Amino acid sequence: MTDLKELLDEAAGPEPTVTDTDLSADLTRGQRALRRRRITGIATGAVATALVIGVGWSVLPSGTTSNGTPAPAARTTPAPTPAAPSTRPGPGYIPGGDRNDHRPAPPIPVTPVALVANTTPFPGVITCDLIPQGWAARLRATAAQGGGWEQQELYDPKLANPKQYHDVSYTLIVRQVDMTDNGEGLTADKYTEPWTKLPKVRAGMNEAVISLGSPRDGRREVHVRMGRTTRLVAVANDAYNLAWDEKTLLRFAGSCHYKK
Numbered sequence: 502m503t504d505l506k507e508l509l510d511e512a513a514g515p516e517p518t519v520t521d522t523d524l525s526a527d528l529t530r531g532q533r534a535l536r537r538r539r540i541t542g543i544a545t546g547a548v549a550t551a552l553v554i555g556v557g558w559s560v561l562p563s564g565t566t567s568n569g570t571p572a573p574a575a576r577t578t579p580a581p582t583p584a585a586p587s588t589r590p591g592p593g594y595i596p597g598g599d600r601n602d603h604r605p606a607p608p609i610p611v612t613p614v615a616l617v618a619n620t621t622p623f624p625g626v627i628t629c630d631l632i633p634q635g636w637a638a639r640l641r642a643t644a645a646q647g648g649g650w651e652q653q654e655l656y657d658p659k660l661a662n663p664k665q666y667h668d669v670s671y672t673l674i675v676r677q678v679d680m681t682d683n684g685e686g687l688t689a690d691k692y693t694e695p696w697t698k699l700p701k702v703r704a705g706m707n708e709a710v711i712s713l714g715s716p717r718d719g720r721r722e723v724h725v726r727m728g729r730t731t732r733l734v735a736v737a738n739d740a741y742n743l744a745w746d747e748k749t750l751l752r753f754a755g756s757c758h759y760k761k
Contacts, residue, residue: 606741607666613744614657616753622760625651627675627734630756633743635659641674652676657742669739675757678724678733689724689733696726705755711747719745723754732759 619632624640632638635657642652655673663671680687686695689710699710709725722737736754738745745753 604667607670609741610744613746613749614742616749619756623653623675625653626759627651627653627677627757628760629675629753629758631753633657633673633753636673638675642676650677650679660742666741671740671742673740673743674735674737676735676737677759678735680731680733687731690735691722692724702751703755704751707755709751709754711751714747716747719743719747719750721747721750723750725754725757727759734758 614633616631622628623638641654653675704725712722734757
């Protein structure tokens, strides 16, 4: 072993001389390395703390802070509500008339046509106890022509200048309707909801359903139920020359019934 150590010492050569300057440099390098390790440890701890806080906020319920108190509501701008499409007809449109007739609407008299007692029963299966003063009734469709139902037309035989009116804009139609049940309840024509779900009004002694519109506008359609039966009397008023309001239309429709 002695010989081997001597051979190694000879191969390595003499040990370098260590001076005070070398010792000071080594001490300085050691202090710098220690400071770097401390700074790195502090930064690593800060990042870890931030991550833990972030995870804590992510698992808290929405709108709740870490101490359990409600968080202030976020300020949001409500989205504008889209305007509903208009269902009002365009200028010149006449209910039941020719949609291609774009003439101005017919004139409306200042004084409405009065309702008077009807002394002449209407032709067909339906008649009305009231009638517009000076007007007459005629069959517009018989049961054979109408597929099992009849339709009557009320008109003014002394109408002045009828050319100023659109088609059917100077007549009042009375027709028979039978409600049917397709599994959802008794339903009248022109309606998808059962009769029991429709908003009701009174027409004389019977319940009725009237189409949407203003109470000042009597150019509307009414379905009057005959007691508790499935039979209805439908009254469609397109007559500008009557100048009726809703109340007058319902009064007339309430006087209509099937002949006994």
